[in-house]
Each structure stands twice: as structure tokens, then as C-alpha cells.
Amino acid sequence: MSPIVIIGSGLAGYTVAREFRKLDKTTALLIITADDGGFYSKPMLSNAYAQNKQAKDLISQTAEQMAAQVNATLLTKTRVDHIDTAAGKIVTNAGSFEYSKVVIALGAQAIRLPIAGDAAAQVLSVNNIDDYALFREKIMAKGGTVRVAILGAGLIGCEFADDLAGAGHAVTLIDPQPLPLAALAPQAISVGLQDALLKRGIALQLGTTASSINRQSASDALQINLANGSVIHADLVLSAVGLRPKLRMAEASGLRTDRGILIDAYGETSATQVYALGDCAQYQIAENVQQVLPYIAPLMTAARAIARNLMGERSVIDFKHAPVIVKTPSYPVALIAPSAKDAAAGRWETELGEGATISRFFDANNRLSGFGVAPQDARLRARLLAELAGA
Numbered sequence: 492m493s494p495i496v497i498i499g500s501g502l503a504g505y506t507v508a509r510e511f512r513k514l515d516k517t518t519a520l521l522i523i524t525a526d527d528g529g530f531y532s533k534p535m536l537s538n539a540y541a542q543n544k545q546a547k548d549l550i551s552q553t554a555e556q557m558a559a560q561v562n563a564t565l566l567t568k569t570r571v572d573h574i575d576t577a578a579g580k581i582v583t584n585a586g587s588f589e590y591s592k593v594v595i596a597l598g599a600q601a602i603r604l605p606i607a608g609d610a611a612a613q614v615l616s617v618n619n620i621d622d623y624a625l626f627r628e629k630i631m632a633k634g635g636t637v638r639v640a641i642l643g644a645g646l647i648g649c650e651f652a653d654d655l656a657g658a659g660h661a662v663t664l665i666d667p668q669p670l671p672l673a674a675l676a677p678q679a680i681s682v683g684l685q686d687a688l689l690k691r692g693i694a695l696q697l698g699t700t701a702s703s704i705n706r707q708s709a710s711d712a713l714q715i716n717l718a719n720g721s722v723i724h725a726d727l728v729l730s731a732v733g734l735r736p737k738l739r740m741a742e743a744s745g746l747r748t749d750r751g752i753l754i755d756a757y758g759e760t761s762a763t764q765v766y767a768l769g770d771c772a773q774y775q776i777a778e779n780v781q782q783v784l785p786y787i788a789p790l791m792t793a794a795r796a797i798a799r800n801l802m803g804e805r806s807v808i809d810f811k812h813a814p815v816i817v818k819t820p821s822y823p824v825a826l827i828a829p830s831a832k833d834a835a836a837g838r839w840e841t842e843l844g845e846g847a848t849i850s851r852f853f854d855a856n857n858r859l860s861g862f863g864v865a866p867q868d869a870r871l872r873a874r875l876l877a878e879l880a881g882a
């Protein structure tokens with residue numbers, strides 16, 4: 492029988508492989524990946540600098556060790572072009588491979604904003620371990636206190652800001668929203684995070700955007716002009732404005748896509764026995780509600796359900812128990828955010844207690860369906876998850 496093929500060796504691909512092996516020790520697994528297949532936990536990239544970690548320190552297992560651990564054949568440095576679903580074949584730059592079932596875990600790419608100026612091309616982003624190696628190298632090359640401007644105060648931007656400021660660098664965080672983490676968190680938590688970042692010494696430029704980035708004459712420093720008229724001087728600019736799911740391969744395979752690869756409640760794409768998860772996927776989080784969720788907890792939940800479905804079960808992905816963790820040590824946050832549709836119709840209620848801000852989200856039917864808590868810890872998280880389970 493042809494193997495089950497997993498495309499991609501990020502957390503999504505490897506988590507499906509591990510979950511599947513808990514259920515089935517023998518069915519052949521083939522993992523095809525464009526990178527070198529080394530295992531690292533991607534969220535560590537925005538916490539690693541202050542810990543003085545080099546990129547190689549973050550690789551916890553080599554491709555060979557991973558292949559042995561999940562008992563799979565691993566094809567590295569191999570790019571999938573498309574899936575020929577009619578012929579049951581995966582077409583790559585290293586030939587075609589037959590499959591019985593496929594899991595797509597291709598990830599996403601960093602969005603690049605159109606910014607004017609002669610130094611706009613110097614803007615960096617960190618979405619994989621090679622990006623981190625380059626970013627770290629550039630900071631180390633400057634030496635001393637480095638001025639870093641970060642575009643985007645979402646999860647990744649806030650984490651980098653906290654990490655770099657913790658390592659003694661001078662950080663400016665720029666975002667069009669009036670508060671950090673505004674797209675994800677209730678206002679009370681965003682305000683708490685803002686206070687914590689300010690206390691950390693991070694300069695905030697909120698409610699504005701970078702309009703141009705130019706090299707300053709007679710130095711290699713950069714001048715960032717903001718739409719609100721302010722001017723910032725920085726040595727490096729890091730963009731954390733968001734990710735775009737990788738769709739080209741799915742489109743070339745005739746799969747249904749929207750913002751991400753569309754999957755149903757079981758993780759299956761529009762082609763039978765072809766599943767998707769992780770940053771490339773657009774999950775069905777409720778009836779007629781589809782959303783990209785580029786975070787760890789949803790992919791873990793999806794991986795467990797998809798592993799069972801690869802065994803022939805019909806297991807629904809249940810997002811109810813999957814809080815997103817924001818690793819800002821100054822103000823650690825846990826969140827189960829409502830969908831955009833629910834957010835418009837429901838309300839947040841906030842209480843202060845036990846040294847934390849706790850916000851609960853009630854949907855249009857007055858049912859508890861989300862929460863935010865900060866500073867979060869395992870005990871508070873467990874309590875809120877129990878409330879949610881009982882709602």
C-alpha cells in the first residue's frame with residue numbers, strides 16, 4: 492500500500508506524525524519537506540535572543556533523529572509542486588510519489604508591507620530558524636545596545652519587543668492599532684500589556700504606520716518616517732505584521748482555498764483523504780465560520796483529530812480547549828479569542844483578582860465562549876478552561 496504522506500516538517504507536520512504513531516506503529520509514513528528537517532519549536536525564536544541562544548542551539552533533533560522517532564522516511568530539501576489527486580500522486584522537484592492519504596502542513600510566509608525609501612529592502616522578518624540566525628547575526632554585528640524598530644504589535648511583534656528589551660536593546664514598537672495585541676485580546680489585557688511593555692522601557696508608536704525607511708547619510712543607521720509625522724532612528728527594522736498562508740501548492744492541486752487552505756471540521760480539504768493543518772490551513776471553527784489560526788494550540792488540537800481520521804475515524808477538531816499563549820515574560824497572556832463574527836455580536840466582561848486581569852467573552856446567546864487572562868499561569872488557565880467546558 493502507498494504511504495501516508497505528510498508535506499512539511501514544522502510543528503504541524505511533525506505533530507501529526509507523532510500523534511499518528513501513538514495510534515499506528517507500522518503504516519508507512521513519508522515526510523516531504525523543503526527544509527533540512529531538523530526539529531525546533533518555532534515559538535522559541537521570539538524568546539531565544541535574551542537567552543543568548545544561537546540558531547543551532549534551538550534544533551533539538553536532527554532530521555535523522557526525527558525520522559527514527561516517528562518511524563518515517565524523510566525526504567528533505569524537496570519541494571512539492573502539486574498533488575495530482577486524480578492519479579493519487581505527489582509531484583515534487585525530485586519526482587512523483589504515490590500516496591494513500593496526504594497531510595498538508597506547508598506553513599505561511601511573512602507579509603511584506605509596501606514601504607517607500609532606499610532602505611525598505613533591509614527590513615527583516617523572522618519566520619523560520621534561518622531567518623533567526625540572520626537576525627541574530629545582524630544584532631551581534633552591531634554590538635552594544637542596538638536600536639530595533641518593530642513593525643507590528645501582534646503576538647510575534649510583542650514577544651520580540653519584550654525579548655530584545657530584556658536583552659538590553661532599545662526597542663520601538665509600531666502598530667496602526669491603538670493598543671498592542673488589539674486584534675486578539677480584550678481591551679483590558681491589551682492595556683495591561685501596554686503598561687508592562689512601557690515599564691520594560693519599550694517605546695510605543697501606536698495608531699500609526701511606517702511610511703518610509705531611508706538610510707541616514709554618513710552612517711548605516713536607518714530613519715523611519717511614521718504617518719503621524721514622528722521620525723525614529725534605528726539600526727535594524729523587524730517586520731512582524733502578519734503571515735499569509737502558503738496557497739500556491741494547494742491552488743495548483745485544485746483544492747479549495749480562501750485566506751488559507753479550506754478544511755472541514757475533520758481537517759479534510761476539498762479533496763478526499765487530503766488533510767491540512769497549521770499555518771497554511773483555514774479551520775472551520777464553528778458552522779459557517781472559517782478562520783486561519785496561526786498558533787500552536789490549534790495545530791496541536793487539529794493534529795490529534797487528523798491522526799485519528801487517518802486511522803479511518805471521524806473525529807472533529809475541538810478548539811474549545813486550545814488557548815493561545817503569548818510569551819511576553821513582562822506580562823504573559825493566555826487567550827481563547829472569539830471568532831470575528833462572534834466578537835461583533837458578543838461582549839467581554841473583566842474582573843481583577845488574584846493578581847491577574849481576567850476577561851470572559853460571552854457570545855450573542857450569553858454563553859461563555861472565550862477568555863483572556865494575564866499575567867497567566869497554569870492554575871488560572873485550568874480554572875478558565877474548566878469554566879468554558881462547563882458552559
Ligand SMILES: Cc1cc2nc3c(=O)[nH]c(=O)nc-3n(C[C@H](O)[C@H](O)[C@H](O)COP(=O)(O)OP(=O)(O)OC[C@H]3O[C@@H](n4cnc5c(N)ncnc54)[C@H](O)[C@@H]3O)c2cc1C
Pocket residue numbers: 498499500501502503504523524525526533534535536537569570571572596597598599617618619646647650737740768769770771784785786787788790815816817818
Ligand atoms: C517568532 C515566532 C513566534 C511565535 N510564537 C508563538 C507563541 O508564542 N504562541 C503560539 O501559539 N504561536 C506562536 N507562533 C506561531 C507558531 O509558531 C506557528 O503557528 C507554527 O509553528 C506553525 O507551524 P507549521 O508547521 O504550520 O508551519 P512551518 O513551521 O512554517 O512549517 C512549514 C513546513 O513546510 C515546509 N514547506 C513549505 N513549502 C513546502 C513545499 N512546497 N514543499 C515541501 N515542504 C514545504 C517547510 O520547509 C516547513 O518544514 C510563533 C511564530 C513565530 C514565527
